[in-house]
Amino acid sequence: MTSVKEQYRGLVNRHEREICFSSLRQDSTEYQAGLTSVIGEFLDLKKSVQTTLALFSSNETLEDVATASLPLLALDYYLASCIARKQATQLSNSKDRAAIRQKFLHKSVQLDIQFLVSLADYEILDSLLHKKIDNFESTYSPTLQELYSQPSDSKDIKGAQMRRQQKIELHQKSTSLAAQISALEARMATEGQHDEILRDLYVDQLRDLSYRAFSEVEQNLSEIELLSNFISAPQEQIEQTDVSNVPLNEEGYTEKVEVLNRPLLSKSGKVLRTFTLVDDRSKSKNKVFGYGQYAPTMSVEEFLEKEFESGRVLEGGAEPKLEEDEDDEAWNDKQTYKAREWDAFTEANPKGSGNTLNRG
Known part of the structure; x- marks a missing residue:
C-alpha cells in the first residue's frame, strides 16, 4: 500500500x-x-x-x-x-x-x-x-x-x-x-x-x-x-470591443493599440484619451503556444496604474497643438505681435554681434 x-x-x-x-x-x-x-x-x-x-x-x-x-x-x-x-x-x-x-x-x-x-x-x-x-x-x-x-x-x-x-x-x-x-x-x-x-x-x-x-x-x-x-458591462459594450469588427488600416493593424496618434498622458499627467486594450494578435499566438489564456480587457486608467506600480512610467507628449484659425482676429493679432517682437530682436542683435571676442 x-x-x-x-x-x-x-x-x-x-x-x-x-x-x-x-x-x-x-x-x-x-x-x-x-x-x-x-x-x-x-x-x-x-x-x-x-x-x-x-x-x-x-x-x-x-x-x-x-x-x-x-x-x-x-x-x-x-x-x-x-x-x-x-x-x-x-x-x-x-x-x-x-x-x-x-x-x-x-x-x-x-x-x-x-x-x-x-x-x-x-x-x-x-x-x-x-x-x-x-x-x-x-x-x-x-x-x-x-x-x-x-x-x-x-x-x-x-x-x-x-x-x-x-x-x-x-x-x-x-x-x-x-x-x-x-x-x-x-x-x-x-x-x-x-x-x-x-x-x-x-x-x-x-x-x-x-x-x-x-x-x-x-x-x-x-x-x-x-x-x-x-x-x-452591457452586452452592447462587449460587442463594440470585439476586435473582429474593427477595420484594418493599410499596414494591417487595428487602431485599438498599434496606432497611437496622440499621447496617452499630458505633461501634467492627465489622461488625454480613453481606449480599451484589446489583444488582437493573441488569436494567432494562442494557436502557436496553446496556453488558452484569454485576458479580459482593461481601461487605460487601469493600464497606467499598473505601469506606474511596476516602475514602467508611461510618459506623455506635449499638449495637442491648437489648429490655426486665420479668421480669428485675436489669433491674427497675437501672431502679428509675435512677428514684430522677433523683428525688433533681430534688428537689435544682428548676426555675429554676440561673441565678437570669441570667448568660451
Missing part, C-alpha cells in the same frame, strides 16, 4: 508535470479532465491527512509535528494552484463562463489564505506576510487593496510607490530564501539526510511556497476584479 508521503510526492510531481507545464491548452477538454482528476486526488489525500490520520492538531506547536509530516502542510497551496486553473469550458455564454471562473478564483484565494494561516499558526510564516493577513478585514476574503499598505489619504499619489516598495521587499526575501534552500540541499548532498537539516529544509520550502501563494492571491484578485467589470 502506498504511504501518505509517497502519495503526496506523486501528486506534487503530477501538479508540476501535468498542470503547470502541460503542453495542452488550459481551456481544452483533456486538460480540464486531467485537472479535475488531480484535484480529486488532492482532496482525498487531504481528508486522509486531517481526518483519518489526524496528523495535525490546532493545539500543537511546530516542534510537535513529525519531520516527515511537514511537507503535507502545503496541501492547501497545491489545491489552490489547481483550482485557479479550472474553467467552465462546457458553457457557451461568455458571461456565464466568467461567473463560474470567478467562483473558482475565490475558492483558490480562500485555500491560499488558509495555507498562509496554517503556517502562521506554526510560526513558520514570515512576519511581513503575517502582519498583512492580520490586517485583512475578512481573513479569507481579502480585497486587492488590502494586500499592500496604502496612504491614509486615498488621493495620495504615493500609493503605487508604496506598493512597489513592498513588492521589492517581498522579492528580496524570496530570493534570499531560495539561496538558503540551495545551501541546505548542498549540505544534505554532502552530509546525508540528517533530521535537523531535513527539517530546516522542509520549513524553508514551506516559507518559499508562502511567497508564491501571496503572489497568486494578488493575481487571482486582479483577475476577479477584471471579470467583475466584464460581467457587469
Whole structure:
C-alpha cells in the first residue's frame, strides 16, 4: 500500500508535470479532465491527512509535528494552484463562463489564505506576510487593496510607490530564501539526510511556497476584479470591443493599440484619451503556444496604474497643438505681435554681434 508521503510526492510531481507545464491548452477538454482528476486526488489525500490520520492538531506547536509530516502542510497551496486553473469550458455564454471562473478564483484565494494561516499558526510564516493577513478585514476574503499598505489619504499619489516598495521587499526575501534552500540541499548532498537539516529544509520550502501563494492571491484578485467589470458591462459594450469588427488600416493593424496618434498622458499627467486594450494578435499566438489564456480587457486608467506600480512610467507628449484659425482676429493679432517682437530682436542683435571676442 502506498504511504501518505509517497502519495503526496506523486501528486506534487503530477501538479508540476501535468498542470503547470502541460503542453495542452488550459481551456481544452483533456486538460480540464486531467485537472479535475488531480484535484480529486488532492482532496482525498487531504481528508486522509486531517481526518483519518489526524496528523495535525490546532493545539500543537511546530516542534510537535513529525519531520516527515511537514511537507503535507502545503496541501492547501497545491489545491489552490489547481483550482485557479479550472474553467467552465462546457458553457457557451461568455458571461456565464466568467461567473463560474470567478467562483473558482475565490475558492483558490480562500485555500491560499488558509495555507498562509496554517503556517502562521506554526510560526513558520514570515512576519511581513503575517502582519498583512492580520490586517485583512475578512481573513479569507481579502480585497486587492488590502494586500499592500496604502496612504491614509486615498488621493495620495504615493500609493503605487508604496506598493512597489513592498513588492521589492517581498522579492528580496524570496530570493534570499531560495539561496538558503540551495545551501541546505548542498549540505544534505554532502552530509546525508540528517533530521535537523531535513527539517530546516522542509520549513524553508514551506516559507518559499508562502511567497508564491501571496503572489497568486494578488493575481487571482486582479483577475476577479477584471471579470467583475466584464460581467457587469452591457452586452452592447462587449460587442463594440470585439476586435473582429474593427477595420484594418493599410499596414494591417487595428487602431485599438498599434496606432497611437496622440499621447496617452499630458505633461501634467492627465489622461488625454480613453481606449480599451484589446489583444488582437493573441488569436494567432494562442494557436502557436496553446496556453488558452484569454485576458479580459482593461481601461487605460487601469493600464497606467499598473505601469506606474511596476516602475514602467508611461510618459506623455506635449499638449495637442491648437489648429490655426486665420479668421480669428485675436489669433491674427497675437501672431502679428509675435512677428514684430522677433523683428525688433533681430534688428537689435544682428548676426555675429554676440561673441565678437570669441570667448568660451
